[in-house]
Amino acid sequence: MQYFKRLKSEIDPTPFLDEINGVANAWDASTGRQDKIAVQREAKAIPLRGLRKSAIGGRKRCDVHDSRWTTGSQNYPLARAFLEDFAREQDSILGRGKIVCLPAGKRVYPHIDRGQYYRVRNRYHLVLNSALGSxxxxxxxxxxxxxxxxxxxxxxxxxxxxxxxxxxxxHMIFDMLPRHLAEEVLGTAA
Incomplete structure (x- = not known):
């Protein structure tokens, strides 16, 4: 396979699911994904890291490289720690990240993630809940x-x-920039 690669297995999803279930109305706090992105309209999301809006400066959102922890991510310390640890392990810089729920019978429609942000980052999925496999x-x-x-x-x-x-x-879905690209992409060695 050239478009998929399993990196780890047997990660216990229970602590992450408990963390989500411990937050009242976790899936209802942010509806931007389903409201603004047509191909994602059937999915719900908990944003953990998002683009730094102050960095947009006339650019398209998909071309903004700067990201930051969301205020709501404070409710998910285990998820944050996992992302930070994996970024260190991969010698990479965290980009955007979210926990996404695709309800039974729903789908994410065919698309390509367009823009400069996506061209230089790796995309990852950690499967937290899926009875049949996702x-x-x-x-x-x-x-x-x-x-x-x-x-x-x-x-x-x-x-x-x-x-x-x-x-x-x-799923926990997140992006990472390989550290060796930091100066070229971000203008600074990170």
Whole structure:
């Protein structure tokens, strides 16, 4: 496979799911993903890291490299620690990240993540909840990501997801910039 790579398995999702369940109305606090991104309209999200709006300066959102922890991410210290630890392990700089729920019978429609932000970053999925395995397609390849697995995938390819199970599919989805690209992309050695 060239568009998917399983990096880890047997990660215990229970602490992350407990953290989400411990926050009242966690899935209702932010509706930007389903309200503003047509291909994501059936998914719910908890933003952990987002673009630094003050850095937009006339650029398209998909071309803004600066990101920051969201205020709401303080409710998810285990998720934050996981992201920070994995970024160190990969010698990378965290970009945007979120916890995403795709309810049973719903889908993410085919799309390519466009813009300069996405061209230089790696995209990852940590599967927190998926009874049947999470079906996903990128290019001409299809996978079923299992609960507790961490995957890299190539979001430069046309990709889509479908929850054909009978319970919510929950993933932590995040981007990382390889540290060796920091000066070229961010204008500073990080």
């Amino acid at each position: 079906w996903m397609k990128a290019g001409d390849e299809e996978v079923r990501m299992k609960q507790g697995e961490l995957w890299w995938f190539d979001n430069d390819q046309m990709h889509e997801a479908n929850n054909d199970g009978d319970q919510d599919r929950i």
